[in-house]
Amino acid sequence: QMAEEENEVCAQYLEKENIFAKRGEINQREVWFQKEYVQKVSPVLLRELERTKRFPCISGHKALMNDLVLILKGEGPKQLELTFLDLHILAQRYECPNIRQLCQEYVKSQISTNPIPSERSLEEIKEFVQDTYRELCLEKELMDSIAEVIAHNQEIQYEVGKDGFLQIQVYGTMKLLQTAYDAFKGKLPQHESIKFTNSIEDGGSGALSAYILKRILEFSPHIKKLNILQFQMGDEGLEILTPSLATHPQLEHLTLGSCLFLSDRGMMSVHEILKTVKLNYLEVRCNWVGNIGAYIIGKGVEKCPTLRELNLGSNLILGEGLKHVFESLIVLDQVEVVMVRFNPGGVECSSAFKNYIQATKTLKKMNAMNLGIDSKTKREVAEYLLSNKTSLNRIFLGFNMTIGLIQFDRLLQTLDALPLLGMKIGKYSVLKGLGAGAFGEAYLAVRNTDLCCLKQLKYEVGTENEALWEFEILKKIRHPMVVGVLDFFVIGNKAYIAMEFADGGELGEYLPTIKKKDGRHLFLTKYTKLMMEVIEALNYIQAFG
Numbered sequence: 418q419m420a421e422e423e424n425e426v427c428a429q430y431l432e433k434e435n436i437f438a439k440r441g442e443i444n445q446r447e448v449w450f451q452k453e454y455v456q457k458v459s460p461v462l463l464r465e466l467e468r469t470k471r472f473p474c475i476s477g478h479k480a481l482m483n484d485l486v487l488i489l490k491g492e493g494p495k496q497l498e499l500t501f502l503d504l505h506i507l508a509q510r511y512e513c514p515n516i517r518q519l520c521q522e523y524v525k526s527q528i529s530t531n532p533i534p535s536e537r538s539l540e541e542i543k544e545f546v547q548d549t550y551r552e553l554c555l556e557k558e559l560m561d562s563i564a565e566v567i568a569h570n571q572e573i574q575y576e577v578g579k580d581g582f583l584q585i586q587v588y589g590t591m592k593l594l595q596t597a598y599d600a601f602k603g604k605l606p607q608h609e610s611i612k613f614t615n616s617i618e619d620g621g622s623g624a625l626s627a628y629i630l631k632r633i634l635e636f637s638p639h640i641k642k643l644n645i646l647q648f649q650m651g652d653e654g655l656e657i658l659t660p661s662l663a664t665h666p667q668l669e670h671l672t673l674g675s676c677l678f679l680s681d682r683g684m685m686s687v688h689e690i691l692k693t694v695k696l697n698y699l700e701v702r703c704n705w706v707g708n709i710g711a712y713i714i715g716k717g718v719e720k721c722p723t724l725r726e727l728n729l730g731s732n733l734i735l736g737e738g739l740k741h742v743f744e745s746l747i748v749l750d751q752v753e754v755v756m757v758r759f760n761p762g763g764v765e766c767s768s769a770f771k772n773y774i775q776a777t778k779t780l781k782k783m784n785a786m787n788l789g790i791d792s793k794t795k796r797e798v799a800e801y802l803l804s805n806k807t808s809l810n811r812i813f814l815g816f817n818m819t820i821g822l823i824q825f826d827r828l829l830q831t832l833d834a835l836p837l838l839g840m841k842i843g844k845y846s847v848l849k850g851l852g853a854g855a856f857g858e859a860y861l862a863v864r865n866t867d868l869c870c871l872k873q874l875k876y877e878v879g880t881e882n883e884a885l886w887e888f889e890i891l892k893k894i895r896h897p898m899v900v901g902v903l904d905f906f907v908i909g910n911k912a913y914i915a916m917e918f919a920d921g922g923e924l925g926e927y928l929p930t931i932k933k934k935d936g937r938h939l940f941l942t943k944y945t946k947l948m949m950e951v952i953e954a955l956n957y958i959q960a961f962g
Contacts, residue, residue: 692717
């Protein structure tokens with residue numbers, strides 16, 4: 418009967434997965450998986466494991482279940498710190514007493530023979546564990562065993578990473594709980610930036626980690642930047658944690674992702690945080706946020722005047738959802754950096770994207786790669802940016818998109834491209850951008866009444882003499898098929914070279930045009946003539962030395 422029930426649910430899952438995949442409804446598929454498949458299969462799995470001590474089929478709790486199989490076989494878990502608490506609660510929920518007993522026995526087996534350090538009080542730790550999990554109504558014997566493990570564990574050595582965050586990397590709940598106790602005792606470093614990362618793959622500690630993170634925040638009012646990664650806490654876990662986040666006195670930077678398994682429902686919690694906390698940075702990346710969630714976040718952004726950076730990358734937001742986000746960003750127009758890349762997007766968000774770019778007065782950086790924005794909109798956005806002086810100095814629109822004579826993506830992905838427009842550099846006034854490449858950016862500029870191409874070169878400090886030597890050689894080259902070099906100068910840490918302005922366009926764009934217009938025979942004639950001119954120019958340069 419168990420096998421039949423299990424197979425039926427698995428079959429339902431595979432059928433639903435195919436249906437949702439064909440419709441492109443990825444978010445709905447994942448929500449169904451969480452609500453239907455995992456909840457129905459988990460009790461079946463646990464009972465079957467308890468009876469046969471084998472792993473019967475696929476599961477959303479793969480790592481967690483594999484560890485359980487090893488315990489049942491008497492081999493111990495694969496991970497050094499088992500998420501035994503997760504297993505115990507599943508076993509308690511689905512009435513598997515043997516598994517609950519095995520979990521408690523495993524906890525006891527982890528207690529070291531070393532004495533408890535004198536500065537630790539077992540009774541105090543027991544009380545701390547009970548307070549942390551009071552809402553879960555766990556058995557006292559289990560909580561006492563957890564407290565004993567913490568009491569015997571070695572001290573945690575905290576380190577600050579290269580990114581400036583205090584790194585707290587855990588396996589499940591045990592080390593995280595020990596960190597919470599350190600915070601309670603004042604032993605957690607008073608660092609303003611903390612990053613919590615769960616290293617267990619495909620199992621995590623789920624919503625249980627939220628209770629512990631809640632305690633850490635309670636004893637750490639100094640935290641200003643908080644990153645929570647890979648805990649798979651889900652919407653339920655975020656709801657548990659939200660009251661502490663929403664009332665934290667110093668919090669200004671919050672990262673929820675990747676892999677917290679947050680969906681649209683969880684964005685109500687994010688909305689609450691945005692309403693009450695003076696955040697300047699919010700990241701909800703690599704989760705399952707869809708259109709409804711995007712709408713909810715957008716409404717939260719409208720109520721957070723301090724927000725300056727928003728990252729919603731790698732979610733499941735379609736065009737309608739992104740449209741809501743862009744419209745909300747216009748309301749207060751205070752956000753300076755927006756990251757929405759790698760969402761399904763689509764042409765539905767193209768118009769709203771263009772309207773936002775043209776309306777904003779504060780945006781400095783936008784990453785909209787792989788959103789499915791149509792080429793016409795990209796062209797209009799690029800032309801608008803090149804003809805208007807805006808605050809935006811960096812924008813990502815996609816890969817290798819060529820429009821007319823200008824490769825806009827390559828131009829607009831450079832930090833220094835747009836701020837130069839309308840400026841005077843040396844004796845030259847910059848009119849507009851022409852393109853960008855491996856050696857720098859190119860601009861149409863004017864000196865007196867003469868147009869020229871002004872290139873801002875990339876070079877290493879200390880090589881000015883070498884660049885000047887190259888310029889002196891290039892200046893002597895005079896040939897009708899070679900663009901002439903006019904001037905070279907250095908300002909600050911940037912080098913510039915002025916060249917004749919060739920307005921005929923790129924050869925790669927010109928050839929397909931004449932082939933379509935003139936036909937194959939005439940095209941070959943013109944192509945041959947062009948190649949002869951190129952060869953003539955190369956021969957001249959080579960002979961010049």
